[in-house]
Amino acid sequence: xxxxxxxxxxxxxxxxxxxxxxxxxxxxxxxxxVTMVAVPTPAGGPxxxxxxxxxxxxxxxxxxxxxxxxxxxxxxxxxxxxxxPAVTLVGDAQIPPGAGLGSSAAxxxxxxxxxxxxxxxxxxxxxxxxxxxxxxxxLHGRASGVDVALALAGGLGVFRKSAGLRRLTLAQPLRVLVxxxxxxxxxxxxxxxxxxxxxxxxxxxxxxxxxxxTDTGTAALAGGDLAGLGAAMNRAHTVLATLGVSTxxxxxxxxxxxxxxxxxxxxxxxxxxxxxxxxxPREAEAAVLAAWKAQGVTGFVTVLGR
Ligand code: PMV
Numbered sequence: 001x002x003x004x005x006x007x008x009x010x011x012x013x014x015x016x017x018x019x020x021x022x023x024x025x026x027x028x029x030x031x032x033x034v035t036m037v038a039v040p041t042p043a044g045g046p047x048x049x050x051x052x053x054x055x056x057x058x059x060x061x062x063x064x065x066x067x068x069x070x071x072x073x074x075x076x077x078x079x080x081x082x083x084x085p086a087v088t089l090v091g092d093a094q095i096p097p098g099a100g101l102g103s104s105a106a107x108x109x110x111x112x113x114x115x116x117x118x119x120x121x122x123x124x125x126x127x128x129x130x131x132x133x134x135x136x137x138x139l140h141g142r143a144s145g146v147d148v149a150l151a152l153a154g155g156l157g158v159f160r161k162s163a164g165l166r167r168l169t170l171a172q173p174l175r176v177l178v179x180x181x182x183x184x185x186x187x188x189x190x191x192x193x194x195x196x197x198x199x200x201x202x203x204x205x206x207x208x209x210x211x212x213x214t215d216t217g218t219a220a221l222a223g224g225d226l227a228g229l230g231a232a233m234n235r236a237h238t239v240l241a242t243l244g245v246s247t248x249x250x251x252x253x254x255x256x257x258x259x260x261x262x263x264x265x266x267x268x269x270x271x272x273x274x275x276x277x278x279x280x281p282r283e284a285e286a287a288v289l290a291a292w293k294a295q296g297v298t299g300f301v302t303v304l305g306r
Contacts, residue, residue: 003117004092005035005110005113005114005117006036006106006110007033007034007036007105007107007108007110007111007113007132007152008031008032008109008150008152008154009029009030009033009034009094009102009103010027010102010105010106010146010147011030011176011178011275011302011304012025012026012146012268013026013027013028013176013217013221013233013277015027015159015211015213016240016268016269017190017271018207018208018210020142020143020144020161020194022160022162023202023207023208023214024218025144025146025158026157027146027150027156027158028155028174028304028305029151029153029156029304030102030178030304031303032094033094034051034109035091035092035093035110036089036091036092036107036110036111036113037091037114038089038114038117038118039090040086041087045059046060046086047077047082047084047087048089049069049073050089050090051091051107053092054091054097056069056091056097058070060073060077060084072135073089075138076108076112076115076132076134076135077115079130079131080115080116080121080127082119089114091110091111093106098185099269099275100187100271100274100275101180101268101274102150102151104135104136104140104147105136105147105150106147106151109132111135112128112131112132113128116128125152125153129152132152136148139187140188140191141192145164153165153167155305156168156170156304156305158214168221168222169305170221170305171224172224173303174221174226174279174303175303176277177279177285177288177300177301178268178277178299179253179275179298179299179300180274180297180299181253181273181274181275181297182273182296182297183250185271185272185273185274185275186270187269187270189272190270190271191270193243194243194244194245197243197244206239206242206243209239210236213239216232217229217233227263229264230262230264230265230279231263232264234264234265237251237266237267245270245272246267247271247273250267250276252295253276253295253297254276256291256294256295257278257288260284260291261280261283262279262280262284263279265277265278265279285301289301
């Protein structure tokens with residue numbers, strides 16, 4: 001039996017959007033993601049991808065294909081120089097698609113890994129990064145690479161476009177609460193919105209503040225100061241909202257988390273819907289999840305940086 005290839009989902013604790021402009025982001029892989037196996041298609045035909053849990057079934061055609069995932073699959077196969085073999089990639093996912101939890105990068109990494117297994121080629125990290133990045137650029141335009149770095153490497157760390165992922169070892173793993181707002185996220189549109197709001201300039205004070213909050217929050221986390229990390233997250237949510245990427249629902253869910261005792265809560269990922277993340281004292285976790293549930297959102301607790 002062929003082993004499954006995995007791409008991890010991720011959660012950004014601080015620095016989304018600013019990371020596109022070269023500022024640091026504090027982010028971690030989730031303990032779940034997308035798994036993939038490449039099997040020969042007995043009836044022949046073009047390269048296919050099936051992820052039943054996402055209701056997804058596409059074939060890799062050309063880069064002009066209608067379906068974005070079909071284009072992404074074509075880009076990955078092309079970048080690996082594989083053509084269109086009679087192979088079906090069968091996937092499973094433990095994260096929702098388009099929710100700000102890095103599903104597209106997790107899928108791209110899992111697809112690249114599974115195709116390399118099928119082609120009996122080495123699992124070279126640089127190759128996987130390059131081909132997954134090609135898919136992300138196709139889907140989202142201006143991607144920083146943070147999602148791909150975590151989908152591939154797992155763990156927790158500070159990502160910079162110029163330096164990649166610097167792993168951080170925590171004395172204590174970090175428990176966070178993650179919820180999905182049930183509004184679909186819109187990564188490419190939100191990246192465009194931030195570009196408009198900032199004239200796509202790294203000098204914008206809000207981007208600089210988001211970068212500085214990553215530094216403050218990372219120092220707090222490294223020192224075991226969860227209240228300090230939470231304060232940085234709360235401020236980051238406000239700044240992201242002024243950039244136009246929050247929604248009334250995300251604001252309400254963050255407010256509910258804080259009222260239930262969380263140190264901090266913010267949207268995570270591109271925003272415009274999608275997911276949120278909170279840090280809370282252990283004894284407040286149940287109250288935070290209940291407050292989200294009261295707003296129709298099922299959240300989960302996950303442990304980062306183990
Ligand atoms: O929505 P997601 O999970 O794709 O996160 C995107 C994070 C951004 O900073 C908005 C974009 C990027 O590529 O860094």
